[in-house]
Amino acid sequence: MIDSKTGNIIVNSNLSIGPNSGFLEIKNLELGESQETLEMGNEWRWINIKNIKIENEYFLFSLGFKYEKLDQISFIVDRHPFNLNSTWDSWTEEEELKKLKYFKKWMNREIGKLREFEWGNITAVYDPKGGASSMMIEYKN
Template identity: 45%
Template sequence: MIDITTGHITIDSNNSINPELTILELKNLNLGESQIETDLQNGWTRIQVNNLKIDNEYFLMTFSFLNSAIQIISFIVDNKPIQTNKSWYDYSIKNEKLKQKEYSDWLDRQIGSKRKFKWGEIESVLDNKGGGSSIVMRYGKK
């Protein structure tokens, strides 16, 4: 799914995400069950793609663009459709630490242990302020 040489994410045999992706190109792919666009009014725009199915896994992906150029992709992955209507009552730091470990293990299975590449970096993170764990890809030479 993730090409460590190029930073491309293969969606299916016809579609992929790449470091040169623009907002318009992403919208035209019409990915997932739904897309939510948020213009942060500071040059940044986020597009959340809900329940994008790749192979036998479901992804909730947030694409962050600066001046229409892709900078960051953060995502969570599960073997079943992801609920997007969870509340803070569902949150616990213990569960998020377990998820972060699951995401680290998922990355190990997908790409091995290396996390920095010519195209950028990828890691499993726990965001205490944001209240969740995810996998984050940052494009740009490191």
């Protein structure tokens, strides 16, 4: 799913998303169950893609474009589709820390133990202020 040589996310045999992907190119694909575009009023634009199925897993992607070029990807993964109507009522820190552990195992399975590459880096983090765990790819552009 992640090509450790290029940093590309391989969606299928005909499509990959990576550091050379442009904003309009990805926006026009209309990927996932739903897609949302955020204009930040500066050099940043975001595309949020929800419930895109890749192989046997579901993903939520937040693609950050700086000056129209993909700069970073924040994402989460699960074996089941995400409930897009979920609320904070079901949130617990314990569950978020379990997700963090799962994301680290997922990265090890996908790309091995390395986190720094020629194309950029990948990390799994828990943000206590935001109350969420996620994985992050940052490209060297």
